[in-house]
Amino acid sequence: MKETPQFKVRKTYEEVADYLKDQIMNGAYKPGDRLPSLREFSELLGVGQSTIREAISALKTMGLLTIRHGEGTFVTRFDPEEVLTGFEPIQMVTEEDILSLLEARKIIETGIVQLASERRSEEDLRRIEDALREMEAAVAAGDLGKQAQADWNFHYAIASACHNAVLETFMQSVSEMMRKTLKASREKLFQSKGTPERLLTEHRDIYMAIANRNSKKAEESMLYHLLGVEKQVFDQA
Template sequence: MAVTDEAILKIKEMIISGALGPGDRLPPEKELSERLGLSRSSMREAVKALEVIRVLDVRRGDGTYVTSLEPRLLLEAMSFVVDLHDDSSILELFAVRRILEPAAAALAAAHMTPDILDELRSQIGSVDDATSVEGLVAHDLEFHGAIAAAAGNSYLASLIESLSSHTVRARIWRGLTQENSVHRTLAEHRMIVDALERGDAELAQALTVVHISGVEQWLRDAATSA
């Protein structure tokens, strides 16, 4: 089990057991992480995930509170997670991305210029471990969009942009619930850029397949375990 998943389960157990009730304020991050035997980083990611599904309410400068936990509130917030697990069209979108984006990367390898490579590396350099999940996904969209644009086929680039925009929620949820998402994404992006810089179309294509398949496989696993 991923550490973040473990942290989510432990906080959930505190709520179910009554140790935390609706409206209660969570102990400070350091105290809570020590009590549950988890790192502060995994605790932080767990809180982010539980905030997204409206179990926790993070009030900047005040603290983190359990929400009212009203069924209406939770069902409304959970709908997008259910969509990810139950809607096969999301998996179909990733399958199409897995076909088109590697092809775009292969085409882009023949059109690389120093300016394009500098821009791609600058995009990667703008992200670090402190970047939010939303920031990471925004970078991912920009990165793949730049490669698609470099392929020299505007119709292909438009298709990829449309497909990519429909998979944002799945990518954000993966980033919240899977360990080392920032490090993994940036490492894969660097390898793709290195292949593009060498003009190695086959390698750029293969690395892009692996990169997109990672999210697709996570989604399949999540659907299976749901």
């Protein structure tokens, strides 16, 4: 029987991921099982759907979950114990490695945003807008943690809107590596005077291009945004 945790306060995606991982490891969800929907999990655990989405993404990167578009999220058919044993976080520490990661992000995300502009549904657009609203609220409140989370939600929502499972997987992998290797740089980025407001403006431009189905403008806006982030990361190094 699946246990329902009694969350007294809003939990982070890491804590939700740990809970779901434990459920998988103790057999509550078996290989091949379909997980409840984001909405069901959100109601069950008392957290937002964006938190559930990021927890699922983290477990997908670990190899515990598989996302099948149009079907749902499933526990991988591999042995979870074996997957966890073989999983080692990627550690990138050199400037060359970081540059390679940022280059990969530019290539992947400019392509993703082009497809998202052409393929996005109204529901996709709402998810992107929701993430943008989260970012606006976080910037207004000066909450660095929520700004970083909203930033990730925004880019992941765009990846989902391109409706290409392979590109979405690439995006998840790149995002996970970014989180592990550039955590300190990203924190400094959000702390720099005027940077949160500038990043918010850039995200608004990307959103408007997607909303208007202007793929060329979306690509240009995304590239401009990522080049700015890259420059600031290395200026701070």
